[in-house]
Amino acid sequence: MDQKGRFAYLIEQLMELPGVGRKSAQRMAFYILKMPAESAKKIGQAIIDVKDMLSFCKICNNISEGEICAICASPNRDSQRVVVVEEPSTLYAIERTGEYKGLYHVLLGALSPLSETNGTELTIKNLIERLEKGGISEVIIATNPNIEGEATAIYLTRLIKPLHIKVTRIACGIPVGVDLEYADEVTLAKSLEGRREIG
Ligand SMILES: [Zn+2]
Numbered sequence: 731m732d733q734k735g736r737f738a739y740l741i742e743q744l745m746e747l748p749g750v751g752r753k754s755a756q757r758m759a760f761y762i763l764k765m766p767a768e769s770a771k772k773i774g775q776a777i778i779d780v781k782d783m784l785s786f787c788k789i790c791n792n793i794s795e796g797e798i799c800a801i802c803a804s805p806n807r808d809s810q811r812v813v814v815v816e817e818p819s820t821l822y823a824i825e826r827t828g829e830y831k832g833l834y835h836v837l838l839g840a841l842s843p844l845s846e847t848n849g850t851e852l853t854i855k856n857l858i859e860r861l862e863k864g865g866i867s868e869v870i871i872a873t874n875p876n877i878e879g880e881a882t883a884i885y886l887t888r889l890i891k892p893l894h895i896k897v898t899r900i901a902c903g904i905p906v907g908v909d910l911e912y913a914d915e916v917t918l919a920k921s922l923e924g925r926r927e928i929g
Contacts, residue, residue, distance in 0.1 A: 737759060737763070740759045740762065741755045741756055741759045742755075744758050744759060783795060785797075786836075786838075787799035787801075787802055787836075789802040789860065790802050790833060790834045790835050790836055791835065791836040791837075791838055791853045791856065792818050792821055792834060792836050793818045801821075801825075801833060801834060802833060806831070807831055807832060807833055808831050808832040808833070809832070809833055809865060809866070810832070810865065810866055810867040810868065811832030811833065811866070811867070811868045811869075811870065812832060812833050812834065812835050812857075812860075812861075812866055812868070812869050812870070813830060813832060813833070813834050813835070813869075813870045813871075813872050814834075814835045814837060814857065814869060814870065814871050814872060814873065814886065815834060815835070815836055815837065815872050815873070816836075816837050816838075816839060816840045816873050816874060816879065816882070817836065817837075817838070817839075818836055820872060820874075821834050821836060824872065832870075835853070835856075835857045835860065835869075836853065837852045837853055837854065837857075837873070837882065838851075838852060838853055839851065839852050840852075840873055840874065840878035840879050840881070840882045841878060841881045841882040841885055842878050842881075843877060843878070843881045844877075852882075854885075854886070854889070857886075858889055858890075858893075861890060861893050861895055862893065866895060867895060867896060868895065868896040868897075868898060869886075869890055869895055869896070869897050869898070870898050870899075870900060871883045871886055871887070871897065871898070871899045871900070872900045873886075875902045875920070883899055901921075901924035901926075902917065902920040902921065902924060903917065903920060903921030903924055904917060904918070904921050
């Protein structure tokens with residue numbers, strides 16, 4: 731490969747990443763070229779390490795160092811409850827609360843009602859098979875409160891209900907520490923809809 735070819739090849743490879751078009755890829759490639767060799771090598775090595783050492787958990791699709799992730803492998807988790815999330819980053823956010831002791835299922839995306847996707851690239855089939863095996867009494871749907879997340883929640887509910895498993899959706903509402911008068915109408919309406927009895 732000649733010099734020009736090598737640079738073009740890097741641009742092409744960067745364009746494989748989501749949301750990276752030719753312009754951004756070119757900008758990144760120039761940046762990499764100008765970077766100290768040590769820093770650029772760190773990026774390359776981090777990519778290699780992730781691919782060599784990490785994969786998706788065979789049960790819940792969380793990021794895992796082995797075939798089964800630490801959460802699925804733990805005997806201290808409540809195996810009757812499963813929280814369904816779109817991405818591992820949401821799983822980490824819920825874990826940080828320290829409030830949830832059940833298991834998870836990571837969809838690795840959400841259904842997009844406006845595009846052609848029918849969800850086969852998601853891990854929905856995997857989830858249903860898992861539920862059919864029994865032992866799970868509640869599925870808590872924690873997909874994002876946007877069009878895709880809501881569509882996914884509705885679709886999942888339709889699939890799970892016939893299995894006679896309780897399906898719940900996380901509440902949407904007012905962020906803690908915010909004055910109600912500053913909340914937008916949709917959030918305020920959602921928080922009214924998701925109200926609960928006190929005491
Ligand atoms: Zn797992």
